[in-house]
Amino acid sequence: MYEYDIILLDITLGDGNGLDLLKIIKKHNVQAGIIILSAKNSLDDKINGLDLGADDYMTKPFQLTELNSRIKALLRRRKFDGSHIVAFNEIALDTDSKTVIVNQQRITLTRKEYDLLLYFMVNKNRVLTKEAIAEHLWDDNIDLADNFDFIYTHMNNLRKKIKRCGGKDYIKTLYGMGYQFTDQ
């Protein structure tokens, strides 16, 4: 048998309920991290799923970058071999202590700036839309219609703080609608 690190489990399967499968998985003492994917934004399913031992729950539609972030976060939580460090060139981010080191210098970020940087680093080289970033930083319940300026400001603060320690500006703006964290 293979050993999986992560299982992505859709609740609505062609031949049964994903929650039932989750029970079977848990009965066999499978150690893999489990993320439930569901189209049902019903709290009951969410609570049931988490109670049954799932690690995370995502409601469709979600973005692949968001899924990627959650998978990486789950991997970091699951493994205890120092993988709580996310590094990109001169930037290193410790997800345990929530600290950021740029060129061996520690920089202080606000909570949202930290989340933003982590999201960028985990999804490096991927194009992220403003909306995807906003959605990641805030609860989906918050109507962010006219709050994108806020993200822009945070982005600029983050850039400044990294630059101050001699870090490069890896945040590339794409036509004013998207961002990419890349060194290419």
Added chain:
Amino acid sequence: MKFLTKINRNFFFLFTFMLLIISVAGYFILNAMFLEEAREGLARQSAMIQDEIQKTGELPQYDPLTQITLIAPPKGKLQSSIHKINLPNKKEDEVEPYAEYNRQVLIRGNYYNIRLLQKMIESDDLVASIGGALFLLLVLSFMVSYFVNKRMNQTIWKKFEENLHLIEHYNFQTKEPFALRQTGIDEFDRLNAIVFKMTQKLHDDYQSLKEFTENASHELQTPLSIALFNLEELLQQPLSEETFKKVVTSMNALKRLSNLNQNLLLLAKIENRQFTQKEKINAREILEHKLAELKPLLDFKKIDVQWEHRNDCFINMHPFLADILINNLLTNAMNHNTPKGMISLSTTTDTIQLCNTGLPEPLNATKIFNRFEKGNPHSHGLGLAIVKQICDTHHLTIEYTFSDKHCFSIILPEHPTNKTANQTFSNH
């Protein structure tokens, strides 16, 4: 009014009415009977007097109640009559009723009139005794009916009451079939059968509706997800500015669609009362939690937050709904604010109020809670509709007022001004 009480009351009124008629009739009948009785007695007495005179040939000496007078020969037949007359009683200073009996007789060629008087029962005595009997009968019947009711409540109506209780507390959310107890009384069992059939149908409809809304949501969200995934992947390719913008715009439109779908689904679920599991929620705590969450945004917009009252405010609600309620109100106050504006909050035991600076003129109070009533073009216009729906299903009153700020107040049903509404509800 209870069925039995109603029946009893009607019966009691009818009984009283009948007794009244009976006693009025009884009064006259008794009067007539007494008079007839007196007539019979007096006729016998006068006959004896007549025999006496016939035998002895002289008028006997009688008491003052008997008068025998010689009269002129009557023209027709000999007559006898009885009347009721009132004679004064000097001793007791009142008039007393007497039966006056006159009889013309022919003895040894002479005509006499025999007049006899007999004391009758006084009418007020008669009324009093009949009234007393009536009253006694009423009291007795009342007592009997009371005890019979009590007994019937314990036997016949008990199972009916139990079934009523079952119906009252039936919730379509429960998956168990609706089972009423057999009463052993045809009419009640018939009713049970009808209620059972109706609820069964409603229950099935409700379940399929519930499943439909969830399934519809699922069937919509999955293709939306696929479209979004593909667009997101497309975004990773080197694209021209024009294409890039088109892809992003499409993604945003799809996300808005998905968001709209989810909110409509939420509205339907609240309407269908699918959030039954209620907890005692402290609105102040949720508000504080949400504020902390939104603090960076509020700071960024330089919106000043002030508390007027900061007391515990407990609502019985599903925690998810409570969260949405507060969230929607707070984001509403934030998104429709002016730069460097302010939000003032107040929670007391029976009210939650959020006021925000914003447009200088009041909003249309009747329209703002409608669906798709948009404050700004980017929102889906469902936030306040959801708030209203949550309030409606939890018997909370939501009010919009404007003085210099836009204020949304939620009044809990325990509040005195809201008591009547609460009472009408409890009667259902």
